Amino acid sequence: MADPQLALWFDGVHTATITDHGFGTISLQYTPEAQNSSALLSTKLPIREEPYPWVECVHFLDGLLPEDDVRKMLADKARIPHEDTFMMLGAYGKDCAGAVQVLPLGEEPNNEPHKIRWTTDEELAKAIASLPTAPLGIGIDSSIRVSLGGLQGKLLVVRDGPRIGMPLDGSPTTHILKPARLNEDGTEQWPSIAELELFGLRLVEASVRLSRSKRQIAAAAEVITVQGRKAILVERYDRDAQSKPVRRIHQEDFCQALGMKQKYQKPAENSPTLKLIAQVLTDNASNPPQERELLLKYLTVNLALGNCDMHARNIGLTIDRGTVRLAPAYDVVPTAAWAHADRELSLHVGAGAHIDEVDGRHLMDEAASWGVPSKIAARQIRTALGEMLDALPALIEQSRAEGWFTPMILDVADDTRKRIGRLTPPSA
Template identity: 35%
Template sequence: MAHELAVWLFAEQVGSLSLNDGRLSFAYHPNWLANPDAVALSGSLPLQAAPFDDIRTRPFFAGLLPEGHLRRLIAQRFQVSGQNDFALLDAIGGECAGAVTLLPKDAVPQVAGAGEVSWLDDQRLSAILDELPRRPMLAGQDGLRLSLAGAQDKLPVVFDGQRIGLPLGGQPSTHILKPPIHALENTVLNEGFCLALAQAMKLPSAEARIHQAGDRRFLLVARYDRQRDAQGNPVRLHQEDLCQALGVVPEMKYQNEGGPDLKACFDLLRRVTRPSAPQVLRLLDYVVFNALVGNHDAHAKNFSLLFASPSSRAAPTLAPLYDVLSTAIYPSLTPKMAMKLGSKYKFSEVRLRHWEQFAEAAGLARAQTRKRILGMAQALPKAARTLQATPMFAREPLIEQIATLIEQRAGLTIRRLTEEGDDSA
């Protein structure tokens, strides 16, 4: 027995996702292929008349779904198998990352501005913060079909500058609400500081603000895959993370599990962006920044490509930096980075030759790479201390830990990149 969902990109049906005998397939709609302005849904799903089999289909569509325990809880809520990507997308695939919407095959998405928003007071917001660990994405609540990738609790919401609300009836969300991560100290403050620091360093990055409901703190992150139309309504921009673009399933996102390495990420940017040089240098800055702030969870799903509308043939760009957390300050988390620098997973072991190995594999000039790394290592500690002195972050012990770690890592990097005759293994 076959099951089918219509796959929409912006306001156009681009194809169909099918489940047949437990296996997924995706096929582009003939009308979409006949459109001279047609664009591919993903770099891993190029425009073609023939359907894609399960191996080709699953990386992109599974990549739209939450992961780990969040996925299991949502599956339990809908009484479906945790391995059933199709059933989960059927249940929560209405508001995904980018401009993708999955609907029953005869349904039509609502136009921008036609949806509704259920505005939340502090009491309801506090209750939702309590509910999210048990009910990710508020799965099963009437009118909500929300999905975001990742293993951390989060919720797509609408924010108008004062009020926070839930998007109903196809209304695009504008922000992502991120509550604290259980069992880790003050992750809201940690990520808020790291993203603010990226902005202070003039890196394109998601805008994040720390908010409070009662005595509960949470992070509100503006979605870079949303913009306003001429009437001021939020509209979707298409995006895909680098695992999706490379055809890698979410459970293999880490390099040590067979996932993408930095070379694959840089090679992808050179293939799909035009001009590629600015995008390549931007990714280099992201890699160095993540290393110096101690974000060991910077895997390929935490970098994305951002696209314009289907009417534009413009090449994608590297999306703003997001999901930046100084994981290195938590002793319970692994000291291994998600992707190697040279031949090393541990930052403490990265020396000059490993940065040079990284540069060579990424197709970067050694001298230019060294200069750019040194520039950030020299500027970042001062920027961190300046940001630490602002009212939001002053007198916070956790921020002192992060600032100290940055000073240590930057100092170590400067010494190792300027010392002579580095011949360590």
């Protein structure tokens, strides 16, 4: 009897076949159609004839699925083992991150008009309230078959003007809705998290500049309220909602690109580092110097903001029509704003492991390890910090004018100004 198989579709093409060999092992093999195209799934999985064994493809495929408890809850809903990647992709792979769809072998993507269940405020609030036991909105309709990596409670939704809907039968989503997590007494576990994440995204967009480039720097977002509960609604940069039908844009995170399970830097473990991430850009990006500049500016702004959670699954690549480059910034949260949050950096900067110890020398040492000349690195860091300092007053006023201001924004801005001084590279 032949081994069970699934078809991995990429940008409308059957690009690879996933085969279940039993005992929890699977392989991935590019199809002949893919071998005659530029349909690259991952920088870690270049197109070739021979199949990729489990040890080489596992981290890319697992990266298409949620993590830990969310994955277990999805598995329980489908009554399948959570550790069985093949079965999980078969159950939830119809709309993954990037341009990937995983379908039963012989089934083709549905090109008919997308099926959307438009929700009332009451239904949306119920789906949000059910996230601890029904992640990604699976409790609202049995036809929801979406997947996205990560631990945070979120809904994958479709936004059309004032309407928000749930995708059915693998229809592409356009936005990610992340509600503030609540304590048992109804207070926010991380006070003002939606507003602070929006502040972080807007600050990155205002602070990071690339010469001769008008590309998107950070994910677009807004703060909304669903029956009294704050949430951030983030536009997916891996979807082109202006295209009809919605076009999927391929992306992968750096755990996938590095072929690693661990997303945090840990001593004596096979774990990601900023140097390894920069090397992926050097080896694969369409314009390596520009992408390293962007990575350095992302890093600089995140440090000044107080985001300790810039880990390898919160940074990614877009792989679109032959162009490989750093993805827009997302999940930019000033975690240092909360006294009870971990202040260790998910990815260390030079020899600096904690937000309170990292300074301009650490940043310069980190950039040097990527091969960036010191004069260029110092200029790029100073430029990002200067743009950031200039942007703070206007962004605070913008938050007031748009109605998402919270006093914690002022605290974050004050702390950011202090870190800007410390992170400025020393004079030569």
